[in-house]
Amino acid sequence: MVVLSKLKRAGLLGLAVFITQALARVVPEHATIVDRTTASTTTYDFVIAGGGIAGLTVADRLTEDPSVNVLVIEAGPFDQGEDAVLVPGAYNPAAYLWPDLFTVPQEGLNDGVYFAICGRVVGGGSTVNAMIFIRGDKEDYAGWTTLGNPGWSWNDFLPYFEKSENFTFPSASFAAQGNITWNASVHGNAGPVQATYPNYFFPGSGNWFEAVQQAGIAPDTDPNDGSVRGVFWLPLAEDARTRTRSDARINHYDRVIATRPNYHLLPETSVSKILFNSAKKATGVQFVATNGTSAAATTVNASKEVLIAAGGLHTPQLLQLSGIGPKALLTKFGIPVVSNLPGVGQNFQDQPTIPMTYNFTNNVSPNWGSLLNNATYDAEQYALYEADKTGPYTLVRTLSTNFAALALKDITPNYTTIIADALARNPLAYLPEGTDATVAAGYVAQRAVLLGQLAAEAAVGGLHWNTYDTNTLYTFKPFSRGTININSTSILDNPLIDYRTATDPTDIAIYTALLKKSREVMNAPAMAVLGPVEDAPFGSDVTTDAEIQAAILSVMSPTNGHECCTAAALPLALGGVVDPNFQVYGVTGLRVIDISHWPFPVAGAPSATMYATGEKIAVTIKTKYGLS
Numbered sequence: 001m002v003v004l005s006k007l008k009r010a011g012l013l014g015l016a017v018f019i020t021q022a023l024a025r026v027v028p029e030h031a032t033i034v035d036r037t038t039a040s041t042t043t044y045d046f047v048i049a050g051g052g053i054a055g056l057t058v059a060d061r062l063t064e065d066p067s068v069n070v071l072v073i074e075a076g077p078f079d080q081g082e083d084a085v086l087v088p089g090a091y092n093p094a095a096y097l098w099p100d101l102f103t104v105p106q107e108g109l110n111d112g113v114y115f116a117i118c119g120r121v122v123g124g125g126s127t128v129n130a131m132i133f134i135r136g137d138k139e140d141y142a143g144w145t146t147l148g149n150p151g152w153s154w155n156d157f158l159p160y161f162e163k164s165e166n167f168t169f170p171s172a173s174f175a176a177q178g179n180i181t182w183n184a185s186v187h188g189n190a191g192p193v194q195a196t197y198p199n200y201f202f203p204g205s206g207n208w209f210e211a212v213q214q215a216g217i218a219p220d221t222d223p224n225d226g227s228v229r230g231v232f233w234l235p236l237a238e239d240a241r242t243r244t245r246s247d248a249r250i251n252h253y254d255r256v257i258a259t260r261p262n263y264h265l266l267p268e269t270s271v272s273k274i275l276f277n278s279a280k281k282a283t284g285v286q287f288v289a290t291n292g293t294s295a296a297a298t299t300v301n302a303s304k305e306v307l308i309a310a311g312g313l314h315t316p317q318l319l320q321l322s323g324i325g326p327k328a329l330l331t332k333f334g335i336p337v338v339s340n341l342p343g344v345g346q347n348f349q350d351q352p353t354i355p356m357t358y359n360f361t362n363n364v365s366p367n368w369g370s371l372l373n374n375a376t377y378d379a380e381q382y383a384l385y386e387a388d389k390t391g392p393y394t395l396v397r398t399l400s401t402n403f404a405a406l407a408l409k410d411i412t413p414n415y416t417t418i419i420a421d422a423l424a425r426n427p428l429a430y431l432p433e434g435t436d437a438t439v440a441a442g443y444v445a446q447r448a449v450l451l452g453q454l455a456a457e458a459a460v461g462g463l464h465w466n467t468y469d470t471n472t473l474y475t476f477k478p479f480s481r482g483t484i485n486i487n488s489t490s491i492l493d494n495p496l497i498d499y500r501t502a503t504d505p506t507d508i509a510i511y512t513a514l515l516k517k518s519r520e521v522m523n524a525p526a527m528a529v530l531g532p533v534e535d536a537p538f539g540s541d542v543t544t545d546a547e548i549q550a551a552i553l554s555v556m557s558p559t560n561g562h563e564c565c566t567a568a569a570l571p572l573a574l575g576g577v578v579d580p581n582f583q584v585y586g587v588t589g590l591r592v593i594d595i596s597h598w599p600f601p602v603a604g605a606p607s608a609t610m611y612a613t614g615e616k617i618a619v620t621i622k623t624k625y626g627l628s
């Protein structure tokens, strides 16, 4: 999760990249970092397009078998171990985000054009994300199962969640001071992803924790035990020993690479096309230098499978460029059709956010503002972090420690009205023009599941006050659907990115209700004592639903970096792209292993589920080929 205002503060929107002091970590000169010539002259069993969470998790597990050779091709570079990457309190993703990636004008957001937030670096989203490490709700995985994916239930995923992590719990005394609770029975203690809570909290977070309860929201023992509902401490993908980020490069590459001559990685290189033989089996890929400097595309063979892990924005682009996608679109660009799959690039979703800024007439210090505005305090706290790994630098920059996840019934007592209004609408009325009939049928099926969720227990929205000037409203379950379609035949050109945020009126009704609930929290006694005053475009004069909606749409960020669902695992008749084993329909030897295969997002953040999915996919593939 990331808030737009924070990115603005970091100068991201102007792409003014700032890089803080580098730590000692430099890119190791392992033989396993290969150049393009070596890659193209080696035969691999598996070639993976994209070295993010899914790509590196699966590569790590497959290469546990010394007889298997794997190549990961990653568009981005290795990070240089900057504080901005590794130190939570110095978090700034700007250097490793995909540059110049913009949306088409967003019709639901006053035709604004937005920066599309997406990682491009070895580690993918896990290297640039806000480190929040929460799973979805049982209802999410049940919903995916209902939509045609046996084996995807909470009980099916739980062993992989546990396998993926090493969760370190705080001491009993710190937990008591901070109101931290957890459910030890669902956590792993031997997995690669290091997870824990920060070891510091700002005093204002206590006010907020109380105020949320005064507004009727109960504590949640642990958001990672299958129930995401209530107020809880945010678990982070942070190493409790070093108090640094645990990203996929660290936990699924650096951790094992010394003993894996069979695990190759080719950075700064973009897969431009998937290659097929005459029987439509994927046999390899073509690739080019990401910076466009290589003269011609080079190819590499994959004797067993090609695995696509380029993330929610670029996986559909790569599939379309390779002849897998909506026939009319491919034909328009003269691309020979390998598999006519209308669903590729459709069903595009994210988890949009609503940032609200405040002035407080009586805030408690220290808070995030103290770090941002008081250089003495900041220097003191950084020194403390360097010396003994404690203090606010163990928190992600500008995020506080606690979060409230709200089911629709927690957001408004009128939730049945929102559901009834949604049921009364034609579900097809708000889909993109020209949506294929199978994709539309898939949406109708998903919508039935989502409407069930609105009536049930899983969170559809979230609240988070950063202890200083920003209060962010998170949304988890969009009804609006967007599209990713190629705009040229080159992987080096951006696709047309259309989030279509807030084009479905059900979303707007939920956002409006969430905003009113957020005000209830801010006005509850424990927060009221801090004197919160809403900044424009909100404020005490913004009261009617129409006024609230206009203000929301003017500040809303269409992306939280959680782009997904553009190559969905659904039956073909529902516009699906992959089967429950992640295999692309109409061809063989090709799977989509990244977040693109989700039918819809979970009630929380994506990375924990992506690590667990990577573990699950690796077992699926190893079983098929009898690997150890």
Ligand SMILES: Cc1cc2nc3c(=O)[nH]c(=O)nc-3n(C[C@H](O)[C@H](O)[C@H](O)COP(=O)(O)OP(=O)(O)OC[C@H]3O[C@@H](n4cnc5c(N)ncnc54)[C@H](O)[C@@H]3O)c2cc1C
Binding pocket: 001, 002, 049, 050, 051, 052, 053, 054, 055, 073, 074, 075, 076, 093, 117, 118, 119, 120, 121, 122, 123, 124, 125, 126, 128, 129, 130, 131, 132, 133, 134, 269, 270, 271, 272, 309, 310, 311, 312, 314, 315, 318, 491, 560, 561, 562, 563, 593, 594, 595, 596, 605, 606, 607, 608, 610
């Ligand atoms: C700024 C930001 C903040 C976020 N905050 C959180 C958070 O706090 N908690 C959370 O759980 N999630 C968060 N997320 C989301 C989460 O990190 C992603 O959902 C997750 O990483 C998706 O995993 P993935 O394996 O599907 O893809 P990714 O991890 O995105 O990996 C895809 C990789 O493919 C590469 N690639 C793309 N195209 C090509 C190509 N043609 N050839 C080769 N390589 C290619 C990309 O460079 C990238 O490295 C955040 C994301 C961002 C961007």
Ligand SMILES: *[C@@H]1O[C@H](CO)[C@@H](O)[C@H](O)[C@H]1NC(C)=O
Binding pocket: 040, 041, 042, 043, 300, 301
């Ligand atoms: C890759 O496959 C092609 C076509 O089968 C073949 O000509 C070529 O020699 C292979 N390359 C390597 C390095 O095995």
Ligand SMILES: *[C@@H]1O[C@H](CO)[C@@H](O)[C@H](O)[C@H]1NC(C)=O
Binding pocket: 166, 167, 168, 189, 190, 191, 192, 240, 241
């Ligand atoms: C798990 O974390 C603890 C400390 O937080 C550490 O002592 C232990 O070595 C870690 N285990 C693994 C497998 O990473």
Ligand SMILES: *[C@@H]1O[C@H](CO)[C@@H](O)[C@H](O)[C@H]1NC(C)=O
Binding pocket: 177, 178, 179, 201, 205, 206, 207, 209, 210
């Ligand atoms: C812990 O809970 C108590 C009781 O609600 C509250 O007074 C205190 O501020 C809370 N502290 C934190 C850090 O949440």
Ligand SMILES: *[C@@H]1O[C@H](CO)[C@@H](O)[C@H](O)[C@H]1NC(C)=O
Binding pocket: 183, 185, 186, 221, 225, 226
């Ligand atoms: C812990 O999680 C398990 C698995 O979801 C659940 O059955 C149990 O009720 C949870 N315990 C608590 C105290 O919430």
Ligand SMILES: *[C@@H]1O[C@H](CO)[C@@H](O)[C@H](O)[C@H]1NC(C)=O
Binding pocket: 267, 268, 269, 289, 290, 291, 293
């Ligand atoms: C392009 O990237 C390669 C690494 O893939 C690098 O060696 C080269 O210097 C870059 N060229 C330019 C012009 O940036």
Ligand SMILES: *[C@@H]1O[C@H](CO)[C@@H](O)[C@H](O)[C@H]1NC(C)=O
Binding pocket: 374, 376, 377, 380
């Ligand atoms: C800035 O921080 C220092 C060190 O913590 C503190 O002594 C000082 O009072 C702070 N200044 C302001 C204006 O808050």
Ligand SMILES: *[C@@H]1O[C@H](CO)[C@@H](O)[C@H](O)[C@H]1NC(C)=O
Binding pocket: 412, 413, 414
């Ligand atoms: C619920 O709906 C009623 C009737 O429309 C309205 O008067 C009331 O303000 C609503 N309550 C909330 C919290 O939105």
Ligand SMILES: *[C@@H]1O[C@H](CO)[C@@H](O)[C@H](O)[C@H]1NC(C)=O
Binding pocket: 102, 103, 104, 487, 494, 495, 496, 497
């Ligand atoms: C799409 O391609 C056209 C024609 O090349 C170009 O003018 C336009 O800027 C592209 N759109 C985007 C969003 O990249």
Ligand SMILES: *[C@@H]1O[C@H](CO)[C@@H](O)[C@H](O)[C@H]1NC(C)=O
Binding pocket: 358, 359, 533, 534, 535, 536
């Ligand atoms: C909040 O404070 C800032 C800086 O002091 C000021 O510019 C702004 O006008 C204030 N906003 C409100 C709503 O009081």
